[in-house]
Amino acid sequence: xxxxxxxxxxxxxxxxxxxxxxxxxxxxxxxxxxxxxxxxxxxxxxxxxxxxxxxxxxxxxxxxxxxxxxxxxxxxxxxxxxxxxxxxxxxxxxxxxxxxxxxxxxxxxxxxxxxxxxxxxxxxxxxxxxxxxxxxxxxxxxxxxxxxxxxxxxxxxxxxxxxxxxxxxxxxxxxxxxxxxxxxxxxxxxxxxxxxxxxxxxxxxxxxxxxxxxxxxxxxxxxxxxxxxxxxxxxxxxxxxxxxxxxxx
Numbered sequence: 001x002x003x004x005x006x007x008x009x010x011x012x013x014x015x016x017x018x019x020x021x022x023x024x025x026x027x028x029x030x031x032x033x034x035x036x037x038x039x040x041x042x043x044x045x046x047x048x049x050x051x052x053x054x055x056x057x058x059x060x061x062x063x064x065x066x067x068x069x070x071x072x073x074x075x076x077x078x079x080x081x082x083x084x085x086x087x088x089x090x091x092x093x094x095x096x097x098x099x100x101x102x103x104x105x106x107x108x109x110x111x112x113x114x115x116x117x118x119x120x121x122x123x124x125x126x127x128x129x130x131x132x133x134x135x136x137x138x139x140x141x142x143x144x145x146x147x148x149x150x151x152x153x154x155x156x157x158x159x160x161x162x163x164x165x166x167x168x169x170x171x172x173x174x175x176x177x178x179x180x181x182x183x184x185x186x187x188x189x190x191x192x193x194x195x196x197x198x199x200x201x202x203x204x205x206x207x208x209x210x211x212x213x214x215x216x217x218x219x220x221x222x223x224x225x226x227x228x229x230x231x232x233x234x235x236x237x238x239x240x241x242x243x244x245x246x247x248x249x
Contacts, residue, residue: 014090023215033054068120110160136179140237145245186200
């Protein structure tokens with residue numbers, strides 16, 4: 001199956017590193033013009049070539065609606081608007097048991113991981129509806145189903161993304177907009193590697209695939225879900241986990 005996204009413009013939040021960077025590259029490889037928006041983007045990281053196609057980096061904090069509007073307005077001026085939105089931006093570092101949590105830390109997780117996805121979806125929604133075509137992917141986590149030990153804000157925000165996905169899919173169905181969620185498991189990225197080799201070795205024993213996932217494997221699913229071939233898939237929540245969730249005892 002050949003996926004051709006030529007003529008489409010994609011906005012990938014959290015697109016400078018890890019899964020977001022792989023998704024940005026995957027969409028560009030399929031022919032899309034990609035804007036990778038990330039609050040970690042530096043001044044010297046303005047643009048790059050990916051297989052001869054343009055991948056542009058923009059600094060943006062999804063928790064700030066004004067910054068989201070600024071980037072989306074720029075995309076509208078340069079290419080007619082966002083056709084594909086991948087809500088990938090997120091934080092995963094607030095680890096503490098309940099006694100060590102604070103309202104401020106919990107609110108930060110919700111603000112970036114969940115409200116940020118709402119901000120971006122809200123800003124692109126009208127233009128997608130006008131065109132009668134749009135694709136939104138919310139990057140959730142398998143933790144949305146099983147919980148995230150010692151990370152209540154992360155678990156709650158990723159579960160919230162599943163609810164947001166289903167709700168927007170209902171409204172978007174009549175507008176030509178599909179909305180789906182992707183639920184990665186343990187993917188070989190910097191935040192996961194920071195958990196330490198000993199812990200990861202133990203976790204691998206619970207993964208039927210016997211290894212961590214690769215960012216490119218998540219990107220491949222995203223690329224399919226935003227394609228014309230996936231036009232009848234909406235409201236879905238798809239795991240990319242190597243089967244780790246199959247262990248129930």
